[in-house]
Amino acid sequence: MLASMKPCPLIFKPIFKPRIWGGRKIQTRFEKPLPADISIGESWELADLENDQSVVAAGPMQGRTLRDLFTKWGDDLLGGIPLFEGRFPLLLKYLDAREHLSVQVHPDAALAAQLGGSVRVKNEAWYIVEAEADGCIYRGLVDGVTPEQFSQALLEGGVEKLLKRIPVRAGDAYYLPSGTVHALGGGVLVAEVQTPSDTTYRVYDWDRVDVSTGQPRELHIERAMQCINFGDQTIEGEERSHVASVWTTITRLVTCDSFMIERVRMVEGLDQDIPYEQLVVWMVLEGRATISWDDGRSHLKVGMGDTVLIPAGANKCRLQTETDCVWIEVTIPCN
Numbered sequence: 001m002l003a004s005m006k007p008c009p010l011i012f013k014p015i016f017k018p019r020i021w022g023g024r025k026i027q028t029r030f031e032k033p034l035p036a037d038i039s040i041g042e043s044w045e046l047a048d049l050e051n052d053q054s055v056v057a058a059g060p061m062q063g064r065t066l067r068d069l070f071t072k073w074g075d076d077l078l079g080g081i082p083l084f085e086g087r088f089p090l091l092l093k094y095l096d097a098r099e100h101l102s103v104q105v106h107p108d109a110a111l112a113a114q115l116g117g118s119v120r121v122k123n124e125a126w127y128i129v130e131a132e133a134d135g136c137i138y139r140g141l142v143d144g145v146t147p148e149q150f151s152q153a154l155l156e157g158g159v160e161k162l163l164k165r166i167p168v169r170a171g172d173a174y175y176l177p178s179g180t181v182h183a184l185g186g187g188v189l190v191a192e193v194q195t196p197s198d199t200t201y202r203v204y205d206w207d208r209v210d211v212s213t214g215q216p217r218e219l220h221i222e223r224a225m226q227c228i229n230f231g232d233q234t235i236e237g238e239e240r241s242h243v244a245s246v247w248t249t250i251t252r253l254v255t256c257d258s259f260m261i262e263r264v265r266m267v268e269g270l271d272q273d274i275p276y277e278q279l280v281v282w283m284v285l286e287g288r289a290t291i292s293w294d295d296g297r298s299h300l301k302v303g304m305g306d307t308v309l310i311p312a313g314a315n316k317c318r319l320q321t322e323t324d325c326v327w328i329e330v331t332i333p334c335n
Contacts, residue, residue, distance in 0.1 A: 006076075007315075008060065008298060008314055009308055009309065010061060012046060014043040014044065015044035015047060016032075016035065016044075018035075018039060018041065019039060019041025019042060020208070020217070021039075021098060021186070022042070022098055023039060023040070023096045023097075024040070026094050039098065041097070042093050045307035046066065046307055048070075048091075049196060053065040053067055069311075075312065075313070076311060077311040078312060079279045079311075079334070081279055084196050085120060088196060089196065090193065090195070090281065091194050092194075092330065093194075094190070097186050097187065097189070100184070100185055100186045100206050102203075102205040102217070103181060103203050103206075104202050105178075105180065105182070106121070106197065106199055106201070106227065107119060107120075107121060107122070107179075111226060112199070118199070119199045122178055122194055122198075122200070123258045125174060125175045125192070125193045125253075125254045126176065126191070127261065127263070128174075128189075129189045129190055131170055131172075131188045134167075135185055136167050136185040137168055137184055138166070138183040139176060139235075140233040141163060141164065141230065142164055145230065159203075163181065173253035177235065177256070179227055193330050195258050201223045202217065203219065203228070237254055237255050247266060247267050247270050247272075248265065249265040250263070250329075258333075260332070262329045263329075264282075266321050267321065268323050269321060271320045274317040276312070278331060279312045279332065280309075280310045280331050281331075282307070282327040282330075283330070284302055285328065286304055286324065286325060286327075287304065287322070287327075288302070291308070291317055292320070293316055293318070295316065
């Protein structure tokens with residue numbers, strides 16, 4: 001039956017992840033129904049990993065997994081975009097950092113290939129949805145830090161002084177290529193776009209104790225030290241550009257080999273075709289709208305907190321905005 005169904009816009013059920021550093025902003029900001037009395041740090045919006053599969057929330061494809069869809073629809077969903085080591089090439093999340101995340105790093109392609117198994121390269125980007133007055137991220141090392149200095153700081157204290165601290169506010173965006181040591185600061189809510197990998201090596205955890213065990217969380221110092229880029233800390237791909245009209249403003253935020261991220265604003269009362277012939281994903285931050293297809297016979301209501309996948313082969317989709325809308329639009333370069 002799935003093979004006979006035409007590709008159409010899709011919304012998936014979120015996968016909530018309890019985290020020691022998490023809070024409740026994913027519920028208060030996006031009205032997502034979080035489990036009670038649990039600190040939720042992550043809402044996985046679109047996932048195709050070994051133990052986590054996104055499932056369609058409603059409509060004719062309800063109950064189908066993301067893997068079901070790209071296996072059966074192929075290029076009608078992907079539009080010629082290659083899979084990432086056999087997986088859907090994006091993992092999209094919201095992260096709510098009530099406390100600082102650990103200082104961590106991800107392996108580059110060469111080390112991931114060397115280690116094998118489920119170890120995969122992890123390039124990612126953060127779009128700042130909300131930030132408290134002192135909200136920050138840590139990204140990269142201050143100039144000139146050597147592996148020896150970093151190792152000494154891990155033993156004696158003072159790791160934070162070796163990290164670049166960046167104050168952030170809503171609307172900022174940051175690219176974090178593999179090998180970049182980083183941490184999300186407390187009081188910050190972000191949309192995260194990344195390659196499909198859950199490989200993370202903690203190098204420092206702010207001397208935190210897990211109250212559930214009474215012990216510090218596991219660190220992965222040896223692996224992390226293999227991954228950290230101690231060379232040039234320059235990060236490219238964050239050059240912004242804007243295209244504006246009466247109805248729409250599009251701001252380019254991040255461009256890299258793995259994905260492209262733009263912020264899109266559309267005004268209330270817009271009624272126009274969705275002009276894509278490629279796979280596109282929207283993480284809706286504000287507003288309400290309706291997507292229709294099949295000459296208006298089928299509809300999907302979308303709103304704040306929804307993550308919408310529009311397949312490359314979706315048939316003549318049209319957008320009608322009910323309010324002013326803002327979303328993060330994610331596409332993948334087709335090499």
